[in-house]
Amino acid sequence: MKKKPFERYAKTALFLLSFVLIAPQISIADDAARYYYEKGTNFLRDGNLNEAIAALTKAVALMPGYAIAYNNRGLAYYKQDKYVKAAGDFRRAIQFNPNDEMAYNNVAIVFCKQGDYDKALLYLDKAIALIKDIKPSHADVFNNLGFVYMQKGMHKESADAYNYASHIIQSKTADYSDDYNQITFDQRIDGHPVTAKFYGK
Numbered sequence: 151m152k153k154k155p156f157e158r159y160a161k162t163a164l165f166l167l168s169f170v171l172i173a174p175q176i177s178i179a180d181d182a183a184r185y186y187y188e189k190g191t192n193f194l195r196d197g198n199l200n201e202a203i204a205a206l207t208k209a210v211a212l213m214p215g216y217a218i219a220y221n222n223r224g225l226a227y228y229k230q231d232k233y234v235k236a237a238g239d240f241r242r243a244i245q246f247n248p249n250d251e252m253a254y255n256n257v258a259i260v261f262c263k264q265g266d267y268d269k270a271l272l273y274l275d276k277a278i279a280l281i282k283d284i285k286p287s288h289a290d291v292f293n294n295l296g297f298v299y300m301q302k303g304m305h306k307e308s309a310d311a312y313n314y315a316s317h318i319i320q321s322k323t324a325d326y327s328d329d330y331n332q333i334t335f336d337q338r339i340d341g342h343p344v345t346a347k348f349y350g351k
């Protein structure tokens with residue numbers, strides 16, 4: 151039910167006072183969420199998966215829409231072979247950041263691990279539809295697409311996707327200083343899907 155204009159004006163002072171009192175609490179909660187996100191991300195990077203999950207769980211409790219925290223917690227679950235939990239967190243990352251193509255890639259990875267290549271292909275198609283400017287990490291998406299096509303017996307499409315992934319790596323002069331450097335591209339195209347995308351700080 152809409153309030154009458156005079157009722158809205160009469161309560162303006164109260165709204166402003168409430169905002170002043172609440173805003174610092176929101177900021178403190180955001181800072182705490184970032185602290186736990188960074189802590190959890192460092193644990194994840196070091197392979198301390200249970201500690202990573204605990205810290206990232208605190209981060210999303212403090213900031214429920216924290217997409218990258220959900221993504222990294224999903225990756226920790228993924229590394230523990232807890233694929234249902236991993237997929238749930240990757241989907242939450244998509245819910246809060248629907249334009250993150252790598253989150254779609256991560257859901258596809260889980261379906262690859264479960265052998266459901268039709269669903270994996272659906273998520274990879276969504277990831278590719280979101281790609282505007284090619285980045286080095288997008289080679290993972292096309293590499294995974296090649297893997298899925300190969301599993302489905304679509305050999306020409308598989309070769310095209312692998313070739314495009316290789317083209318991205320060879321043509322980009324972007325900074326490869328992130329986790330992408332940990333494995334050479336030749337090691338990625340080995341008949342297995344690439345690890346789900348990790349988000350650093």
